[in-house]
Amino acid sequence: MIDDFIINALLAGVALAMVAGPLGCVVVWRRMAYFGDTLAHSALLGVALAVSAQLMPILGVVFIGVVLAALLFWLEQRRELSADTILGILSHSALALGLIVFSIIQARVPGIDLMAYLFGDILAVNQTEIVWMYIGTIFILSVFAWLWRALISISVNEDMARTDGVNVSMVRFVFMLLLAMVIAAAIKVVGILLVTALLIIPAASARAFSSTPVQMVLLSGMMAVAAVVLGLGASFYQDLPAGPAIVVAAALGFFLTRITSARF
Amino acid sequence: MNSDTGNEVLISAENLGYTIRGHQVLDAVSLKLHGGETVTLIGPNGAGKTSLVRILLGLKKATLGEIYRKPEIKIGYVPQKLHIDPVLPLRVRDFLLTAGRFDNQQLVVVLEEVQMAHLLTSPVQRLSGGEFQRVLLARALLNRPDVLVLDEPAQGIDIIGQQALYRTIKHVRDRHGCGVLMVSHDLHLVMASTDRVICLNTHICCTGHPDDVSAHPEYLKIFGQAMEGLAPYSHHHDHTHDAHGNVIPLAGDSEPGQHEAGSNDR
Numbered sequence: 001m002i003d004d005f006i007i008n009a010l011l012a013g014v015a016l017a018m019v020a021g022p023l024g025c026v027v028v029w030r031r032m033a034y035f036g037d038t039l040a041h042s043a044l045l046g047v048a049l050a051v052s053a054q055l056m057p058i059l060g061v062v063f064i065g066v067v068l069a070a071l072l073f074w075l076e077q078r079r080e081l082s083a084d085t086i087l088g089i090l091s092h093s094a095l096a097l098g099l100i101v102f103s104i105i106q107a108r109v110p111g112i113d114l115m116a117y118l119f120g121d122i123l124a125v126n127q128t129e130i131v132w133m134y135i136g137t138i139f140i141l142s143v144f145a146w147l148w149r150a151l152i153s154i155s156v157n158e159d160m161a162r163t164d165g166v167n168v169s170m171v172r173f174v175f176m177l178l179l180a181m182v183i184a185a186a187i188k189v190v191g192i193l194l195v196t197a198l199l200i201i202p203a204a205s206a207r208a209f210s211s212t213p214v215q216m217v218l219l220s221g222m223m224a225v226a227a228v229v230l231g232l233g234a235s236f237y238q239d240l241p242a243g244p245a246i247v248v249a250a251a252l253g254f255f256l257t258r259i260t261s262a263r264f
Numbered sequence: 265m266n267s268d269t270g271n272e273v274l275i276s277a278e279n280l281g282y283t284i285r286g287h288q289v290l291d292a293v294s295l296k297l298h299g300g301e302t303v304t305l306i307g308p309n310g311a312g313k314t315s316l317v318r319i320l321l322g323l324k325k326a327t328l329g330e331i332y333r334k335p336e337i338k339i340g341y342v343p344q345k346l347h348i349d350p351v352l353p354l355r356v357r358d359f360l361l362t363a364g365r366f367d368n369q370q371l372v373v374v375l376e377e378v379q380m381a382h383l384l385t386s387p388v389q390r391l392s393g394g395e396f397q398r399v400l401l402a403r404a405l406l407n408r409p410d411v412l413v414l415d416e417p418a419q420g421i422d423i424i425g426q427q428a429l430y431r432t433i434k435h436v437r438d439r440h441g442c443g444v445l446m447v448s449h450d451l452h453l454v455m456a457s458t459d460r461v462i463c464l465n466t467h468i469c470c471t472g473h474p475d476d477v478s479a480h481p482e483y484l485k486i487f488g489q490a491m492e493g494l495a496p497y498s499h500h501h502d503h504t505h506d507a508h509g510n511v512i513p514l515a516g517d518s519e520p521g522q523h524e525a526g527s528n529d530r
Binding site: 213 | 318321322323339340341343346348349351352353354355358359361362363364387407413
């Protein structure tokens, strides 16, 4: 007997995996893992602001993502500090600020649960949210396909892409928006602290078995879906926390691919 | 300089200056590139060659001066030291397709021009330095460029391979009739395949036909030690690249002796 809530959780998780896997490849190609992490950590602040303004949380997350990208761009101009140092500062100050704002609104908004945002609450998704997630998935994948060649081109070399006529800043900005949307959706599933794992682990696992970018993106999507299904299964049958179980399933998959690819 | 001989100007720069954090990288640089012409920028490390190229391409803004690019100009660019991270699975075919939509036949045609058609499905990370530079050249040709801009196209290739590559570049230019702007730090290798040399060391020291430049006092002052032997020059260059020590006295005392351009240094 399988309950509705586990079916809902599966549907939501699969919707997320189908975007996290492919977008994660670009994150890995462009060495944006730390940027993704920063975006995820700052998402709590976005959620808290959106809730206090009585808006949809996703708007807050995307808004904070844009602010963050602008801050990063501005701070990188001076070139005294490397990007990873700046991201480390932004990431943790945004998370700390998010925790403070959250604690303030917690007193005013009853029933809002910090743990659900930090570690995900996939078993609580409802059908309206699932419908929105699938609409979002279709939208994100369409934009991703539209930008596809430009994304590979800027992953290879931005100067060369620019002389070919690619609007590099636009592509980077749109990709950042897509990433913020994926992270907003992923908060429900694996939580703010584990979002980056769902972006980079399936992509890293897919690399060993791919010889073209398209193969890697498809395989990464499949690996992410498999991690969601296995993680939720383990969570359901062994009563494990769902988000962490999904991430551990992805990580086990990664080590398994390392071992099998080392044989060849 | 020779006035236009019917060949239209593809790119020109007037009095460019570029300063970064108080350090003068380029000073009063003017140049013109015409269709069908090969111009080689030569100069020691740190002379501002790559900065100049990036400004001409519009990748960087000059601090001073004017740039003209022919409207709708198509540029095939080969950047310096392109490294493709192994985490990106990319065959030569996929790499070429980052330049636009092309069918297999078109890809094979450009690869044949650089003698690399057999590598169509090889991973780019497995190519040798020489093979990769040729594939870069093929990619630059895909969009039928008006001008090829090649920043140190022969780096990381042995001498024999370098000569072969320069022959290929010349051959490609003759076939396509495009202009070529090349960066090099070794005049002797590019002499045979270049029409005009611009010797750059923050400012333009001298310019002209390769034979004239190689005998020019300004050129000899910068590349003097390298001229002494027949042995590979690159090591010597590394030690004479300290531009400031050389340039500042030079700019003062030998100005009147210059022929051709360079006339715009103060």
